[in-house]
Amino acid sequence: MRPVRLCAVSATLAAISLVAVSGCAEKADAGGEGAIKVTATDDSCEVSKKKFPAGHVQLAVENKGSKVNEVYILYPDGRIVTERENIGAGTKAKVTAEIKAGEYEIACKPGMKGHGIRQKVEATGGGKTAERDPKLDAAVAAYRDYTLQQAEQTLPKAKKFAEAVKAGDLDKAKKLYAPSRIGWERTEPVAESFGDIDPKVDLREDGLEDGQDPKKDWTGWHRLEKSLWKTEKITAADKKLADKLIKDLTDWKDRVGKAEITPTSMANGAKELLDEVATGKVTGEEERYSHTDLVDFKANVEGAQKSYSLLEPVAKKNDAALVKELDKQFSALNKLLDKYREDDGEDKDDYSFKSYDKVGKSERKELSDAVNALAEPLSKLAAAVAK
Known part of the structure; x- marks a missing residue:
């Protein structure tokens, strides 16, 4: 969030x-x-x-x-x-x-x-x-299937994470935390469109509104992240929060197939995912305790690229130069991210990356520059598909 x-x-x-x-x-x-x-x-x-x-x-x-x-x-x-x-x-x-x-x-x-x-x-x-190109209707249908698939794949992983929390298994819960978030991070703009689910599931402590009590009003992954990595202690309250996380994610899964999706919302959502990277992942603020930011980073980029790839046939017809630039910048950013992998890269749903607290200032600057280079042309995608 x-x-x-x-x-x-x-x-x-x-x-x-x-x-x-x-x-x-x-x-x-x-x-x-x-x-x-x-x-x-x-x-x-x-x-x-x-x-x-x-x-x-x-x-x-x-x-x-x-x-x-x-x-x-x-x-x-x-x-x-x-x-x-x-x-x-x-x-x-x-x-x-x-x-x-x-x-x-x-x-x-x-x-x-x-x-x-x-x-x-x-x-x-x-x-x-x-009125719109039938190819865009096909893109919307395919993206709807993708978001539902991501939700359906996320829930079992989140349940395993929640079970580890409830069992008091600190090490196992830490290991399962980042993989449980990948599907959510790939499709977060759709979840945010509902208005009420994202604050329950993915809110950071600094995102609480004035007057909200962190002990009562802060729920979701990041509340548990703080317990696992900062206090390194799983409390009875954390176990209840694990159950609530699954309840809220189940609600997300049940609703995601009914989300309002248009070609322009797909394009704008891709840009929003790059904003997610810039304002949370590159800075290290999103996963400030676990330092698993690069997992979220990669998932955000994958989600943005999925939207783009489905819209690309129409965007290419309307603005071939934009598509050429987007292909170039997506490739460059993915190549850069792959430098930080700590797995074989074959299973995209179970990848791991270097802990972000081990990524230096100059390396973060390089990542930021690559995000910026992609974000600028990506901001033009909605206008291209709307021509």
């Missing part, structure tokens, strides 16, 4: 150079004829249009505040249509989404916390969906 991330980074993180992915220095023109302009500040969220035609919609976001911001298009029940996080102060971003006719909310979240400042909007058009 992505944490709150301020663009006033420390000197150490500045050296890692996350700017291109995080949005802390994204200077792309967020204009465009017909775009809905969203102007975000520290205490407001102004939208240029409250009604617009259903179909392919582009938000032209500008953060005029002093805090990092994020912008969402939400269903009335709080589910996420699409999002763009880590929009730095004074920067702009484009977000392309496919939206059916109906009522929605556009939300800005200054500081990337809380309920957000929301504006009610309406997509008009009698419930029609945007």
Whole structure:
């Protein structure tokens, strides 16, 4: 789960150079004829249009505040249509989404916390969906199958992890922790789209809202990670949390096949996974106790590449140069990650990587640069498939 991330980074993180992915220095023109302009500040969220035609919609976001911001298009029940996080102060971003006719909310979240400042909007058009290439419908169907497959493969691994926790077997639980997260990390944007599951399963302690009690309100993998690696003690409360983790992951598995998925949400989700890498994995903040960040890193990249590969036939027809660049950058990043493997690489669902606390500053900078080089063209994928 992505944490709150301020663009006033420390000197150490500045050296890692996350700017291109995080949005802390994204200077792309967020204009465009017909775009809905969203102007975000520290205490407001102004939208240029409250009604617009259903179909392919582009938000032209500008953060005029002093805090990092994020912008969402939400269903009335709080589910996420699409999002763009880590929009730095004074920067702009484009977000392309496919939206059916109906009522929605556009939300800005200054500081990337809380309920957000929301504006009610309406997509008009009698419930029609945007016309699209049949190849994109096939891509959506294949991606839906992939997300369900990942959930179905994750649950047995998570159960083994939970059983080790409940048995008080510290060493076994540590060994099973990272593999239990791979399927989740590959498809996290879909899980996040439900709104309620991700905070239960993948929240870090620094992601708690003001007023929340870590002892009562913090659940999921990272709560158990802290017990396993920092305190190195499994308590009765941890055993109950292991049961809750399985309950919440079962809920995820049961719901993932019904998620709202469009070609643009697949493309935006791929970009979100790269943001995950930049704001949590490269920095070492995600797995701060276990230092298994590179396992998550690889899973995020695999998930992004899966979305891209399914969309690639249409993207290539619309923007061959973009596809050529994406192929190049995915290959370069995967080659770089493979340098840190500690297995034979044959079983992608059981790989292991070098402990991230053993990865030096210069190596982290190299990884960050490779992520940035991929993230920039990947941010253009949604627009390419929406042409």
